[in-house]
Amino acid sequence: MPNAPEIELKGIFDPRAFLRRIDSGRTIERYAKNQKIFGQGDIASSVYFIQKGKVKITVLSELGKEAVVGIFTAGQFFGEGCLEGAELRTSTSQAMEECLITEIAKSAMLTVLAREPKFSAFFIGHLLSRNSRIEDDLIDQLFNSSERRLARLLLLLADFGKEGNAAPVDISLSQETLAEMIGTTRSRVSFFMNRFRKKGLIDYNGKIQVHRSLLDAVLREKPGIDEED
Missing domain, CATH: 2.60.120.10 (Jelly Rolls)
Known part of the structure; x- marks a missing residue:
């Protein structure tokens, strides 16, 4: 024992x-x-x-x-x-x-x-x-856009907010799985992922690398993840 x-x-x-x-x-x-x-x-x-x-x-x-x-x-x-x-x-x-x-x-x-x-x-x-x-x-499904739901899901999967986690974290999930989890289509997930990458919020090359900047964007009063390019 x-x-x-x-x-x-x-x-x-x-x-x-x-x-x-x-x-x-x-x-x-x-x-x-x-x-x-x-x-x-x-x-x-x-x-x-x-x-x-x-x-x-x-x-x-x-x-x-x-x-x-x-x-x-x-x-x-x-x-x-x-x-x-x-x-x-x-x-x-x-x-x-x-x-x-x-x-x-x-x-x-x-x-x-x-x-x-x-x-x-x-x-x-x-x-x-x-x-x-x-x-x-x-609440997320009822009140947030699919783009914001995707951002929140990525942060949850990366465990941001636990123990001051600030380093980029890899996630291995298909776009199909992400789409199923937030209730949207794979094409929309692909669109949002490309947008996040262009803004420097994530890196995506097989694995998804989530950056602290995505959390900062979600927490801002006017997050930069919902506006049109």
Whole structure:
């Protein structure tokens, strides 16, 4: 069993170190790029924690239309719907790159949440943060232009605003995926991406490199991302 400093360093809870303490009901798997983790309609019996990589969550309508509803990165949980009684998965999860993921059985997760207050507080914080993100996404869809929604999405994916992040950050996502996530067409995303690049807000050559200047543009009272060229 690891000692306390390994689990909590300078007051920061380390979920990776903590999850290593779970003796049963826990497995660690590596997933290749584009490999499915679980599918819509599968039995929901476990929660997942991303140690490394990015995971895409999609839903498929009865008419066969697929939509991206979330992208999760290292340090985040997904698949927790089983904890509130969901018997089947309502979405599909897929590795966007090589991933290292911890899978925790529902019974083990419920036991740990009941017995370990620090982990419980960490997990509740995760859920509250996600709920806030969903509310922000809804407001974004209702009131902002598709160009501004794209800018906000790029900033979220690059984790700008966390720990004073100011250095350019690479994102590997297709324009089709970005279009699905903000509710517009690929051609519009291409147009906006070219505009952002011309203004020096991003670099785009296979990977998207997000600059601090994009955040500054969004935060300005009259951002320079909505006016015509």
